[in-house]
Amino acid sequence: MMILDRVTSPGGRHSNEDRLGNSGNFAWVIDGATDLSHDSFLPAETDVQWLVDRLGEHLTEIGTSSTSADARSLLASLSSRLGEEIREEKFPQDRIHPTCSIGLLISGPQNLQLARVGDPTCLAFGAETVELSTDFFGRREAQAVNRSKSGDLSQEENRRGIVERRQQYIEGKWEESVFSGHPKARLHIESATVEATRYQYVLLCSDGFARAVVDYGIYPDWPTLLRTSLEHGLSRVVDQIRSHEKDRPRGGKEEEQGHFKKSDDATALLVKI
Secondary structure, three states, X not given: OEEEEEEEEOOOOOOOOEEEXXXXXXXXXXXXXXXXXXXXXOOOOOHHHHHHHHHHHHHHHHHHHOOOOOHHHHHHHHHHHHHHHHHHOOOOOOOOOOOEEEEEEEEOOOEEEEXXXXXXXXXXXXXXXXXXXXXXXXXXXXXXXXXXXHOOOOHHHHHHHHHHHHHHHHOOOOOOOOEOOOOOOOOOOEEEEEEHHHEXXXXXXXXXXXXXXXXXXXXXXXXXXXXHHHHHOHHHHHHHHHXXXXXXXXXXXXXXXXXXXXXXXXEEEEEEO
């Protein structure tokens, strides 16, 4: 495989909590969930930045030394490994745990493995398009935003709701989960294995980048976005996302979707197989 392009862009004035990388026949995009605590306990600027950086470091190390791996088993193993490291840091049990989403590609001579935990989008393009994605988190967020806008909940009630939902995602109480390393973590991993010769490109991206198709309608579908990315680069797509977020009209489709953040970190990695 060959990395054709990569892009990562912070969604605001805060530090970018997304990460991307490749090592050996691995490629990945990681989307950190903004910490709910105002201070950091883990040895990094924020707890979530420690989590996404350590996850990327482990993937880099494993990708360098391994030529084959099962994506689902690898993600489960990394969850346990990071959980051990977090416990070694004496992370307080009553502190809100850092979480992230991850999209992973493992490219083999015969097969491509795509896997995700959380809300990244993973796509393989060929005569047909294979897509791993979910609208679960978007729907849950939209419901929460609507409740918040109704004025029925106080600021503290809104915050408690966010904390409760995050813990539910950590523990896999619903059909989706997040990556955390939490002692009670239960991963819901969506994966697909496809024949390598049938696909030419793979795109991994965070939900902030996916807004170009999913929420904003800048592109009608993923193949159209791919064509623009191949011709003009992934940064063109991010520029269009930011322009849309700056100038978007009130009452548009994205407002109906409902987001707490007007702009989110946007990250994508484009691979030629």
